[in-house]
Amino acid sequence: MAAVAGKALGDSAFSAPGQRGTRQRRVIREWLGTSAAFVSAQQVREGIAAKGDAVGLTTVYRTLQALADAGEVDVLRTDTGEALYRKCGTGHHHHLTCRSCELTIELAGPPSVEKWSQSTADEFGFNDVQHVIELSGTCSNCR
Amino acid sequence: MAAVAGKALGDSAFSAPGQRGTRQRRVIREWLGTSAAFVSAQQVREGIAAKGDAVGLTTVYRTLQALADAGEVDVLRTDTGEALYRKCGTGHHHHLTCRSCELTIELAGPPSVEKWSQSTADEFGFNDVQHVIELSGTCSNCR
DNA sequence: ATTGACAATGACAACCGTTTTCACTTAGAG
DNA sequence: CTCTAAGTGAAAACGGTTGTCATTGTCAAT
Numbered sequence A, B: 001m002a003a004v005a006g007k008a009l010g011d012s013a014f015s016a017p018g019q020r021g022t023r024q025r026r027v028i029r030e031w032l033g034t035s036a037a038f039v040s041a042q043q044v045r046e047g048i049a050a051k052g053d054a055v056g057l058t059t060v061y062r063t064l065q066a067l068a069d070a071g072e073v074d075v076l077r078t079d080t081g082e083a084l085y086r087k088c089g090t091g092h093h094h095h096l097t098c099r100s101c102e103l104t105i106e107l108a109g110p111p112s113v114e115k116w117s118q119s120t121a122d123e124f125g126f127n128d129v130q131h132v133i134e135l136s137g138t139c140s141n142c143r
Numbered sequence C: 001a002t003t004g005a006c007a008a009t010g011a012c013a014a015c016c017g018t019t020t021t022c023a024c025t026t027a028g029a030g
Numbered sequence D: 001c002t003c004t005a006a007g008t009g010a011a012a013a014c015g016g017t018t019g020t021c022a023t024t025g026t027c028a029a030t
Helices: A023-034 A041-050 A057-069 A113-124 B023-034 B041-050 B057-069 B113-123
Strands: A073-077 A083-087 A094-098 A104-107 A127-138 B073-077 B083-087 B094-098 B104-107 B127-138
Touching (some): A023 A041, A023 A083, A041 A083, A057 A083, B023 B041, B023 B083, B041 B083, B057 B073, B113 B127
Antiparallel strands (some): A073 A083, A094 A104, B073 B083, B094 B104
């Protein structure tokens, strides 16, 4: 149910068996690539509409979810529960976000967390640990 | 806007000017104290109802929010956007949560993060940094 | 003890992001 | 070209949360 096959199939995602290449998916992925910030599903739709393309909100939600499942985008929740998406660079990283303007900076984690999280997991008998670190503060502009 | 004054006022919260001591608030705080896990607003209400007390859902939401603002409870969001609350121990801490059963363990942070987050914030010109670390994994029971 | 002002409550409706439904369209294999 | 299952999207459903507003309760002042 959850897991999508998604093997290595060249560099074009959505080539998994039973997945079709449609205009909508192409447009959404392209648009995401141009945005550096975290955006909501609605913003994606608006951004695309502003370019003259139209994609149904339902499709935006479904596509973003698929991208998230495939690990192509990061997802995070605002404190109102809204989901924000962002095309993520390769590899593991964390975020420093301005509480006022939402400016987000991608960070490498502190060198020691990997070890710490693993040993903590071991200590409590947990497997497959993942860690998320979010820093928030007030950026120089919003000071 | 974010920061709440919350001075030392003895050990009774809800003593801020213009705040009254009501049955509902007492009951909610008491019930929270008996639950070690993260719970939703609805669960709080049900738990209280099961004890024979009745509190309106609206009041539960408002009270939990007030407690969260006052720093008396931790808030986190499930991946469905639902808010979960938990009476937190004193001081700063993090969580290790089982992705399957939601079992949550309270952790002290790795020793170096404080320094790291401060220096990272400095580097990017951010003030008032806060950090959140969430570890997730599969606990031994859910293996 | 009584009063009165205003905080608090709670049933209910509104909100809003997200998901489901379902009839219609379309990509792409044969 | 044809066929079929995947994809689409408008609209409705959903579910957690927040707003509304008439009523109730607290507590300081009397």
